[in-house]
Amino acid sequence: MQDELVLFRKMQEGDWSAFNSFFESYSEQLYLYALGFVGDRAEAEDIVQDTFIYLWVNRAKISHSGSLYAYLSRSVKNSCIDRKLHAEVERRYQREMMASGEESSEDSENFEELYERLQIVMDSLPPKCKEIFILGCIEGLSYKDVSEQLGVSVNTVKTQVKVAYKKIKSEFGDRDKNFMLILCNSFFKEEAGQ
Structure with missing residues (x-):
């Protein structure tokens, strides 16, 4: 652990060999971890690569006192969740637009704008x-x-869903409520009592 902290500080000062040591030590484990989430080799590689690029670019800003592997695996997990969320929401949105006959070239731009707002929430x-x-x-x-x-407990799940539901509803309101319903129709219907 002490050696890792020393190596981490060297990397923060711009030592490429220290960074490379972390890459060689953890990249394969992180790749397998990502692969378990996304199920696609190229996507898992991209996620791990993006994680290490972020580590290098932001090395001076990252405050680190624990295991770097734990930090990196959390980053990989969050990236996997974000990508899975984006893909699923986009799939549902496109399916709904096609079913309603409203699909147009503007829908792709509109989706990305809506998704950016969702990501902020x-x-x-x-x-x-978020995990719930x-x-x-x-x-x-x-x-x-x-x-x-x-x-x-189930009550904890219900409470957390209410928190998410209220935040998403306040962001999307009536104007974009169709996006919210497309996003999570059956799960939020249970919460909204519909």
Whole structure:
């Protein structure tokens, strides 16, 4: 642990060999970790590469006192969740637009704008709340299944869903409520009592 901190400080000062040492030590484990989430080799490689690029570019700003592998694996996990969320929301949005006959070239731009707003809301959620949202909304798990998977009570899941629902509803309101319904129709219907 002490050696890792010394190496980390060297990397922060711009020592490429220290950075390379971290890459060689952790990249394969992180790749396998990402692959387990996304199931696609190229995407897993991209996620790990992006994580290390972020580490190098932001090395001076990162305050580190624990295990660097733990920090990197959290970053990889968050990237996997964000990519999965984006892909699923985009798929649902496109399917809904096609079903309604409203698909146009503007829809792609509109989706990206809406998704950026969603990402801001998601980033403002507490980590456990975000995880519950992803499992319930994106993975389609029930309250009970989410509670069992995370080892929390069903009431905790319901409370966290209410937090997410209120934040998303306040961001998207009536003007973009169709996006919110497309995003998470069945999960939020349970919460909204519809």
